[in-house]
Amino acid sequence: MEGSKTTIRRSVYYNPAAKSYRAPETKDNSAEIKAFYASLPDYAPTKLVPLPKLAKELGVKSVYVKAETSRLGLPSFKLLGASWAVRQAIIHHAKLPSNASLDDLRTAVQDHGINLCAATDGNHGRSVAFMGRMLGVKQTKVFVPRGLDEKIIASIANEGAEVVVANGDYDETVRTAHRFGEKTEGFMLIEAVAYEGYEDVPRWAVEGYTTMLHEVDAQLQVHNEVASMVIAPVGVGSLTQAIISYYKSPNKTSKPPSIVTIEPDTAATLYKSLKADQSLSINTSPTIMAGLECGTLSSIAWTLLKDGVDASATISDLECHEAILYLAKNDVGAGPCGAAALAGLRRMTIDASRKGLLDESSVVVCICTEGTRPYEIPIPVEDDKVKLWHALTWVHKQSPFSDDEKICTGEVSRSDIKTATMIMNYAAQWLEYRDIGIQWLNAGTPHSVLLASVTGRGTYEGEERDEKKRKSLLLVTLLLDTDGWLRRWTSKYMPLTSNLLTLSQLNSSVRFGVNITVAIILTPSQTAIKSILGTLGPVDGAIIVDAAFEDLATSKLDQKSNFVDSVKQSVEGSVNEKVRLQVSAKKTLLEATGLRLLLEREIPACVFGHLGNHATDADPELSMVNALVKIAEDWCT
Incomplete structure (x- = not known):
């Protein structure tokens, strides 16, 4: 399933106008700053490390790493x-x-x-x-x-x-x-x-950062070279503010280098702000690049970044990890934030070459902002590295739930919240890598929810889309039920993987005009459902995907049968045969799945279980995804 579709990767953002941008003039106090640092015990410039093999591989003249791995005994710039x-x-x-x-x-x-x-x-x-x-x-x-x-x-x-x-x-x-x-x-x-x-x-902190850039220019001069591209990681944006202020100063007579910024997929605050043309505060998710996990930009940085950044890209944790290993082989002991710039260079090289930012004469400087530190080896989110099902199994094994198959007495344990949160964090990374935005609700609590949406990705050929008639669909995955019982899908991960793959497939399609949201809920509760509806607004139909059931199930409480009938018809159209619709008032259906919480709010809803003998493929997950995509097509458009 995952290899059958081309994954949409978040594109690189380019601002052609940044080429001619000049930063506001500021007072030159570089001599005073230099004198201060010279007075500090054991002050010395950090290394500028050439990477000739990488330059040859990428087809550029030179690649350097400004290794801020030891400043006065501290491992950071x-x-x-x-x-x-x-x-x-x-x-x-x-x-x-x-x-x-x-x-x-x-x-x-x-x-x-x-x-x-x-x-x-x-x-x-x-x-x-x-x-x-x-x-x-x-x-x-x-x-x-x-x-x-x-x-x-x-x-x-x-x-x-x-x-x-x-x-x-x-x-x-x-x-x-x-x-x-x-x-x-x-x-x-x-x-x-x-x-x-x-x-x-x-502003004073930004002034201090420019010391590093004076060092870079002096060190390049020894090699008779001048930077044509500077790549830096971004957290709140202050370092990039310093880079733009320095290299794009109106007092500079030489051609400024292109300024490229790199962020984690899961903390793309600058990237999303540049795309929106306004400074945003966003939800972030954990990343090994902890120092870059910032959801709000510095207010004085944004005014320069929005006009002065030539290109902005995001990277996965695995790409960062691979850059750390590469730098280590070249005697640069970098931490995750420190390796981000090099990972970003690899990420965007081919695309940047087409945009005219890189060629055989380019001299690239990657700012390595921190030295070696401990971090968890990331689990891949890339389709060609690992299947989603295997990745989730890997996450689960790192921190298993307290009891995989038995009902836990009392409230959900802290350890189970931790494990479920790790699964949700991985799902967030997987989604953001594919440029599907996420939103956290009640993070870190038993009512935690991760939302991900795809809205209005095109229309059917030859047809006009009526926005007012396009209905919404909510797909729900539960990690724990109301008793703190881990849902039986943990042995297969089918509901979660099916929902994520459905969202990815719809996001990759140019012909579906869908309005679909996936909600990953730690445990069903009034608080969780209220938060979802408060964020999404009216929901026209909801499906709880739960492999503990077979085919379709709903309750007699649901009087809006047109939704359930539509879902049944779509599933039957997908598998080309009749499927069973169970109508029940049992607690296992209403309470454990959270179905009652939706029906009490008059939201048409049903439970979609595994397809069993109706599976049309050797991979039952593929059959479920195909059915969910068909449901979204038919219901939303």
Whole structure:
């Protein structure tokens, strides 16, 4: 099934107008910044590593990696921004002269009782803590998102900071740190992400990042080369803001390089913002590129990024992992965020060549933003790497449910929520890779829902589509039932894989005018269903796909039989024979599947089980997908 269709991959975004864009003029304080870094103990430029074999493979003149794998003993470029921002913030607060020394800063910290706080998903917080320790700051509080790797948390604490775990994702962590900094006397918030009313410190951080770019130019000059393309990973966008400000400055007389940005498939905030022509806040999903899992862009970065980025692409975790391995073979110890730029170069090389961004004279610089750190080896989402069924089995085995076949007493256990969330996270990665947008509802709770939709992908040939008549369809997959019982499909994963493959097939088609949403629900509840309907609005029909049943089943509570009749006709049209429709009021049908929750809201609904003897192919999953696609065709259009 999965190999029979060409997978639609998210395209690369291009902005031809960026070629002539020039950034707003800013004060040149590079000499002052250079003097500050020269005063820091053990300061030295990081390496620029040539990759001649890769350049030959890709058909370009040169490929270099700016290896920010060790800055003053820390494995990241973030110290460049954090240190300059801390310095400038102290100078302005204590009214020190612009040439204040490190000893002047230390004295000001003591005299004014200055403490530091920051939000981070790793390297920025560690850098702020490093500066706090260097300057003798009494208290440094670093806020981190829920679920951050314990080793990352330990690395921050080892720099002398108190680590506080926020109750949410990175964006919520930033808000938490901001609230703390505002209401707590003596604490100075050091952030690289700007928002209304907080712009000075992020701007200073951006100034600090330009130090790296001065180094790149000087190092290229040794090879008598000039960068024609700079590729960088994007989180909140501050690094790219620095790159655009530097290379596309109105004071530059030379031709600026093309600026290319790379994000994880599951955290494509800039990519989606560029496509929408407005700065968006989006739902993100976990990625090994943890430092790039940011759902909101820095406000002062967006104004430059929207006009100054020449191309934007996204990568999968596996592509990033493969880039890490390649860099390791070339003596560059990169972490996932650090390898993202190189993975992006591989991802877009052929396409970029057609767009005129790359040719045999191109000199490409990939910014490697972090050194080696632990991460989970990713499970592929690519069709040519692994089948979806096998991938989900792999995820399940990494963190098995508490009891695969027995009813659990009481509420859903935390371990089961964790396992189900891992399955949902993988589904999110699989969908985003195929450019199918997702939305999280009630994330991290027993009422967690992952929504994915395909809407209005074309019309039938020769026919006009009436938008008002096009009906919506909701496909539901349950991971646990109302008693916390793992649905029996975990032995086959058929309902989940069938729903995902159906969505992918419809997304790949140019002739279906469908309006279909897949909802992956941890466990059916009033809260989960209310969240879905509150997000989607009216739903014209819903199907719960559950392999614990056979053929079709519904309840006597459903008085809107036209939907169920339509579904039955579509399935029969797909398998070319009659199928059974079970009408029941049993608890196993109404409660365990969540069917009652839909019918009570007057949503026409039924349960679609495995097709058993009706399967038209050796692969029963293929038969189910074909039937679901037929249902979507007939019902929605």
